[in-house]
Amino acid sequence: MAKPPSDREADLDRAPKWQPRYPGSGRLDGKVAIVTGGDSGIGRAVCALFAREGADIALVYHSNKDDAADTVAIVEAEGRRAIAIxxxxxxxxxxxxxVERTLDKLGRLDIVVNNAGEQHPAADIRDISAEQLQRTFATNIFGMFYLVQAALPHLGKGAxxxxxxxVTMYQGSQGLLDYSATKGAxxxxxxSLSENLVGKGIRVNAVAPGPIWTPLNPRGGAPAKKVESFGEGTPMKRPGEPNEVAPAFLFLACDDSSYMSGQVLHPNGGTIVNG
Known part of the structure; x- marks a missing residue:
């Protein structure tokens, strides 16, 4: 599973599996979702599955225009509208x-998926620069605050x-100190946001994936040898696929989980964690 020197999903030597694994059942009919980091990896699989279930998608990407265009095409092939931001x-x-672009193009907002993230391996805490530390926190957690602040006035009861x-939030990670710290945050x-919004009828939950085969791993600078054995430390002895994680996001986004808020789901290959 050696990594190529590319950040495009299509250029990985083994393409991640994003395709929904079952027919849709209308669980998100008429909904509009924002999915950050929706151009590739878990985000792409979430966009594809949400579209199959009837949602229109505003996918947010950082720089990979080609991957974003591919995901837009995937959503449109499911008969739904998509915009790339x-x-x-x-x-x-x-x-x-x-949020402004989503409302202008898609007319409403029902679901926010905060999925965008970045990681930068470092064996020694002294190798983490102030710039890297601030950048990782800005992308991984500050961005969630900013998007929820903007979205909240447009989210109604049932959103x-x-x-x-x-999983690094629960296990720790000796080589991803700043990344795992953001995941704890x-x-x-x-x-905390669940407690803050539950009275408004807005549910807030999370998904804690284990090692999933996405562009984040080679893109994040992991050594080739580590990428080759990626996921083998799980009880299932393999990395997960994006389309094995997306159903957890769907469950938490739709009414199937109407009595759940403040919870975390763990598609992680069988690793036992607390909470």
């Missing part, structure tokens, strides 16, 4: 621009917010 979610004004945390944010 280029934005750096870690910038304070990005949330407002994303859902789903955040992407990580995301879990705390999820639980």
């Amino acid at each position: 280029k934005a750096d979610v870690g910038k304070h004004d990005a949330g407002e621009r994303i 859902a917010i789903v955040n992407c945390t990580s 995301i879990t705390a944010f999820t639980r």
Whole structure:
């Protein structure tokens, strides 16, 4: 599973599996969802599955225009509308621009999926620069605050917010100190925001994937040898696929989980964690 020197999903030596694995059942009919990091990986699989279930999608991407265009085509092939919004979610004004564009083009907002993230392996904490630390926190957690702040006036009773945390929040990660710290913040944010919004009828939950085969891994600078054995440390002895994670996002976004808020789901290959 050696990694190529590319950040395009199509250029991975083994393409991630994003395709929905079952027919849709209308669980998101008439809904509009924002999905950050929707151009590739887990985000692409979420966009595809949400579209199959009847949602129109505003997918947010940072720089990979080709991957974003591919995901738009995937959504449209499901018979749904899609727009791609280029934005750096870690910038304070990005949330407002994303929401404004979504409302202008798609007319409403029902679901926010905070999935965008970045990671930068470092074996020694002293190798983490102030710039890297601030950048990782800006993308991974500050961007969630900015987008929710902008979206909240447009979310009504029955709306859902789903955040992407990580198994590293529960296990720790010796080589991803800043990344795993942001994931701990995301879990705390999820639980606290749930308490804050539950009275408004807005549910807030999270998904904590384990090792999933996406462009984030080679893009994040992991050594080739580590990428080759990626996921083998799980009880299932393999990495997960994006389309094995997307159903957890769907469950939390639709009425199937109407009695759940402040919770975290764990598609992680069988690793036992607390909470």
